[in-house]
Amino acid sequence: MKSLEDLKKLREQAQDRMTMRMDEEQKYRVVVGMATCGIAAGARPVLNALVEEVAKTKAPAVVLQTGCIGMCTLEPIVEVFDKNNEKTTYVLVDALKAKEIVEKHILKDEVIDEYTVGKYKK
Amino acid sequence: MERIQVLVCAGTGCTIGNSGELIEAFEAEIKSLGLDKEISVLRTGCLGLCGVGPNIAIYPDNIIYKTVQVADVKEIVMEHFYKGRPVHRLMLNESDQDTNEVHDINKTQFYAKQKRIALHNCGVIDPENIEEYIAKDGYTALGKVITEMTSQEVVDIMKASGLRGRGGGGFLTGLKWQFALNETSEQKYVICNADEGDPGAFMDRSILEGNPHSVIEAMAIAGYAIQANYGYIYIRAEYPIAVERLENAIKQAKELGLLGDNIFGTDFSFDLEIRLGAGAFVCGEETALIQSIEGERGMPRPKPPFPAHKGVWGKPTIINNVETYANISQIILNGADWFKSIGTETSSGTKVFALGGKITNTGLVEVPMGTTLREIIYEIGGGCPNHKRFKAVQTGGPSGGCLTESQLDTPIGFDELVKLGSMMGSGGMIVLDEDNCMVDVARFYMDFIVDESCGKCSPCRIGTKRMLELLELICNGEGTMETLDELEVLAATIKDTALCGLGQTAPNPVLSTLEQFKEEYIAHIVDKKCPAGVCKALLSYVIDEDKCRKCGLCARKCPTNAISGELGKVPYVIDQEKCIKCGSCVTACPFHVVERK
Numbered sequence: 001m002k003s004l005e006d007l008k009k010l011r012e013q014a015q016d017r018m019t020m021r022m023d024e025e026q027k028y029r030v031v032v033g034m035a036t037c038g039i040a041a042g043a044r045p046v047l048n049a050l051v052e053e054v055a056k057t058k059a060p061a062v063v064l065q066t067g068c069i070g071m072c073t074l075e076p077i078v079e080v081f082d083k084n085n086e087k088t089t090y091v092l093v094d095a096l097k098a099k100e101i102v103e104k105h106i107l108k109d110e111v112i113d114e115y116t117v118g119k120y121k122k
Numbered sequence: 123m124e125r126i127q128v129l130v131c132a133g134t135g136c137t138i139g140n141s142g143e144l145i146e147a148f149e150a151e152i153k154s155l156g157l158d159k160e161i162s163v164l165r166t167g168c169l170g171l172c173g174v175g176p177n178i179a180i181y182p183d184n185i186i187y188k189t190v191q192v193a194d195v196k197e198i199v200m201e202h203f204y205k206g207r208p209v210h211r212l213m214l215n216e217s218d219q220d221t222n223e224v225h226d227i228n229k230t231q232f233y234a235k236q237k238r239i240a241l242h243n244c245g246v247i248d249p250e251n252i253e254e255y256i257a258k259d260g261y262t263a264l265g266k267v268i269t270e271m272t273s274q275e276v277v278d279i280m281k282a283s284g285l286r287g288r289g290g291g292g293f294l295t296g297l298k299w300q301f302a303l304n305e306t307s308e309q310k311y312v313i314c315n316a317d318e319g320d321p322g323a324f325m326d327r328s329i330l331e332g333n334p335h336s337v338i339e340a341m342a343i344a345g346y347a348i349q350a351n352y353g354y355i356y357i358r359a360e361y362p363i364a365v366e367r368l369e370n371a372i373k374q375a376k377e378l379g380l381l382g383d384n385i386f387g388t389d390f391s392f393d394l395e396i397r398l399g400a401g402a403f404v405c406g407e408e409t410a411l412i413q414s415i416e417g418e419r420g421m422p423r424p425k426p427p428f429p430a431h432k433g434v435w436g437k438p439t440i441i442n443n444v445e446t447y448a449n450i451s452q453i454i455l456n457g458a459d460w461f462k463s464i465g466t467e468t469s470s471g472t473k474v475f476a477l478g479g480k481i482t483n484t485g486l487v488e489v490p491m492g493t494t495l496r497e498i499i500y501e502i503g504g505g506c507p508n509h510k511r512f513k514a515v516q517t518g519g520p521s522g523g524c525l526t527e528s529q530l531d532t533p534i535g536f537d538e539l540v541k542l543g544s545m546m547g548s549g550g551m552i553v554l555d556e557d558n559c560m561v562d563v564a565r566f567y568m569d570f571i572v573d574e575s576c577g578k579c580s581p582c583r584i585g586t587k588r589m590l591e592l593l594e595l596i597c598n599g600e601g602t603m604e605t606l607d608e609l610e611v612l613a614a615t616i617k618d619t620a621l622c623g624l625g626q627t628a629p630n631p632v633l634s635t636l637e638q639f640k641e642e643y644i645a646h647i648v649d650k651k652c653p654a655g656v657c658k659a660l661l662s663y664v665i666d667e668d669k670c671r672k673c674g675l676c677a678r679k680c681p682t683n684a685i686s687g688e689l690g691k692v693p694y695v696i697d698q699e700k701c702i703k704c705g706s707c708v709t710a711c712p713f714h715v716v717e718r719k
């Protein structure tokens with residue numbers, strides 16, 4: 001390492017593996033329901049797609065999993081919480097929709113109405 | 123793609139608790155479920171709650187599991203990592219009873235009042251991977267210092283921060299650095315004191331095990347500040363894990379050019395080496411430590427000259443403690459004002475304490491200066507276990523003293539503790555309850571001092587031995603009121619005449635217990651009783667003749683055949699001459715008729 005510039009480069013590279021352990025709170029929390037019903041309905045590829053897309057686009061979100069969210073027929077379910085703990089619930093998500101959620105909701109703050117639980121119920 | 127990181131504590135405590143096997147078990151279980159691309163297992167440093175180790179931290183959930191056994195691994199992997207349901211029974215985080223929602227780890231009783239500056243990164247990064255340290259802004263402070271600042275500017279920041287040495291003395295770090303910078307010399311040295319001899323203290327070890335680069339970086343900064351290009355880390359060989367992590371960290375720093383010649387392409391060069399000590403308390407004293415580095419027997423010499431003027435190899439040297447160094451890069455990065463804003467007027471920043479003894483949460487805690495003892499003991503530490511009554515807290519180790527209930531609202535600071543007849547010391551904090559005898563506690567520390575006295579000056583070599591003998595007299599019920607006077611006279615003489623800090627402070631535990639618990643000394647002397655029931659010579663075990671059911675179980679368990687009687691016919695009695703007061707008869711008696719008096 002010959003300069004401060006080199007250190008900076010190495011730091012940025014190293015941070016990619018450390019994002020989940022950084023102190024700053026992320027703008028969004030994305031939570032995937034991973035109980036038996038969720039997994040059976042295909043939550044695992046959804047979870048993986050979310051994790052990959054967030055890492056690839058460096059989207060400001062932490063991806064977590066949880067147990068049963070309580071609407072088993074609508075699994076896989078993805079909940080997006082903002083910093084004020086306001087929740088948007090997406091239902092019947094698949095890997096493609098998951099990518100879209102990251103692209104639109106996390107990166108551009110645009111809620112995708114047609115995938116939300118409210119839309120479905122109507 | 124990785125979505126979960128499992129950090130297993132690999133500090134000394136948790137390693138003894140088998141955390142090494144845990145890592146293997148996690149790796150195997152994760153692999154068997156085919157999750158090895160999604161979940162990685164890393165080792166990390168101390169999370170603080172050593173009493174309930176092994177501890178592991180799960181990210182990004184920020185959940186800590188405690189007392190994890192190999193048998194729990196399957197459940198954690200299946201339930202938490204696979205199905206997303208944290209295992210509540212092992213969780214340190216509190217959670218909502220109705221919704222099962224897991225609360226933030228920083229809201230738990232143990233962490234809520236803590237502030238981690240010296241311990242930052244401990245339990246968060248892998249200490250064996252320099253890149254993780256760099257990801258957390260490691261070596262940025264060093265870069266900033268040597269490319270943007272003059273030596274004097276660095277010293278000025280230290281002065282403005284008000285940082286005081288964490289090794290016991292509480293000397294202003296900036297001032298010490300200024301003295302060394304003022305010296306003109308071809309060669310100067312930077313030393314890190316990692317001897318940590320105070321019984322009960324283990325914060326320095328934990329910092330070196332959990333975040334070794336923070337000390338290395340700070341030593342290089344200190345080198346730049348006083349214009350030294352060589353350093354020594356003096357550490358006891360009894361800390362094998364810390365030594366190994368340090369060696370590894372130094373090697374990695376050298377490979378990246380963060381130690382060595384022309385750091386960051388400037389003309390500043392800095393290198394350092396480890397010197398192993400044999401684990402003598404006196405070698406933590408700075409002049410003895412210097413002798414030991416030079417290959418001499420570790421014995422103190424009079425000061426002045428101070429090390430800043432004439433230190434190792436006769437050259438200007440600064441010596442700082444591990445925890446002191448662990449604050450340095452944080453101060454450079456966040457500024458002196460930030461540091462000064464934490465803590466009290468005369469003691470800025472935080473202090474790490476090793477909580478031990480009769481306390482529910484045993485472990486390492488770091489709190490802002492000015493936090494009260496009560497907050498540390500009751501709120502963070504959870505008070506004395508088993509509903510026992512709190513009696514005193516010992517701070518400052520063999521140089522310190524005991525504080526009682528009425529003093530618990532004292533805000534912690536260097537000067538505040540001295541005013542109460544104790545001291546900060548290196549941060550050992552041993553809680554004593556009603557079952558501890560204060561004369562015995564004083565005897566324990568004096569015994570330690572007699573063992574550790576180097577013997578160079580007679581007040582310490584002979585005087586502490588005489589004090590120990592007097593304390594033993596009292597514990598054996600052979601003391602008189604004159605014994606107390608003799609103790610006080612000896613204490614005053616040793617304080618005035620001993621060569622180094624070891625002897626000068628050695629009488630403190632006796633003086634402080636005499637002041638706070640005189641009635642307990644008197645009970646030993648006049649009533650020939652040890653109120654806490656600790657001093658064996660003053661105890662006797664007696665069987666209540668009327669209630670004895672003549673079963674003979676006690677006699678069978680007695681290791682010295684001191685109990686006689688006849689099965690079913692004659693009640694049993696204990697021969698006080700033969701009794702060694704082991705208490706076996708008390709546990710053996712099914713009818714609870716053996717009494718300790």
Ligand SMILES: Cc1cc2nc3c(=O)[nH]c(=O)nc-3n(C[C@H](O)[C@H](O)[C@H](O)COP(=O)(O)O)c2cc1C
Nearest residue numbers: 287288289315318319406407408442443446623624
């Ligand atoms: C008997 C004795 C033992 C000591 N042991 C230690 C020790 O283990 N670690 C330590 O840092 N300082 C110890 N000190 C204090 C050192 O002499 C010295 O003051 C300290 O390392 C300076 O660093 P600081 O200003 O950063 O605290 C001891 C002092 C005495 C008198």
